[in-house]
Amino acid sequence: MNALLLVAHGSRRKQSNDEVVHLAEKLKKNCGEQYDIVKPAFLELSxxxxxxxxxxxxxxGATSITVLPYFLNSGRHVVEDIPNIINRCTAQHANINISLSPHLGASDLMVDLLISTAVNSTLVSA
Amino acid sequence: MNALLLVAHGSRRKQSNDEVVHLAEKLKKNCGEQYDIVKPAFLELSxxxxxxxxxxxxxxGATSITVLPYFLNSGRHVVEDIPNIINRCTAQHANINISLSPHLGASDLMVDLLISTAVNSTLVSA
Structure with missing residues (x-):
């Protein structure tokens, strides 16, 4: 079984972490063909x-897990912290295939998402 | 003339801010029909x-400016800080139409972007 683990930074604000939980639920409903399991996780503060x-x-029941960093910039968390944690997890679960995805901000499609987001803007009155 | 202002949080790491500058340049190349001008800006640390x-x-030469928050969560920066700054800017530039876009994380297409990003994952060896 294939799993997708959506990894966000984590926030002291419960609402921010809840948004990631809801996004993972939405992902689960929309990627049934590729992933049997979708879970949220956090780098810290959770x-x-x-x-x-x-x-x-x-x-x-996952035998294959893809870890997807929900981060915009390739800062230390993306370049060092998450790969280091994944390396330790891989050593502990040698019978599981663990893959690391590029972080969200690296996507070639980010430009399209930004353009489509901007379409829904609202005029701010003076 | 229509302008798009891509607003990121800003980071002490120059490389992170540079990524936003490069993303704005990429946006400019890909949205010529909607926006004549595309610029990056930061909430702080820039x-x-x-x-x-x-x-x-x-x-x-912009007469219409769309402000697009490059943020994943609807935290205080998105809900309060950026709107407050835009309100002040609107008061200062009453002859310019300034619009505020939803933040990136609110996009309905985020799920598609995540799924397409995860496809490029790399197996981590034990």
């Missing part, structure tokens, strides 16, 4: 850190 | 803050 997210996927 | 970005657009 109970569901990346190792817990990976263990949740495995508990639901 | 020389180009939102008011400066708006002034740059006006200096290049």
């Amino acid at each position: 109970d569901i850190l990346i190792p817990e997210g990976i263990e949740q996927c495995i508990a639901e | 020389d180009i803050l939102i008011p400066e970005g708006i002034e740059q657009c006006i200096a290049e």
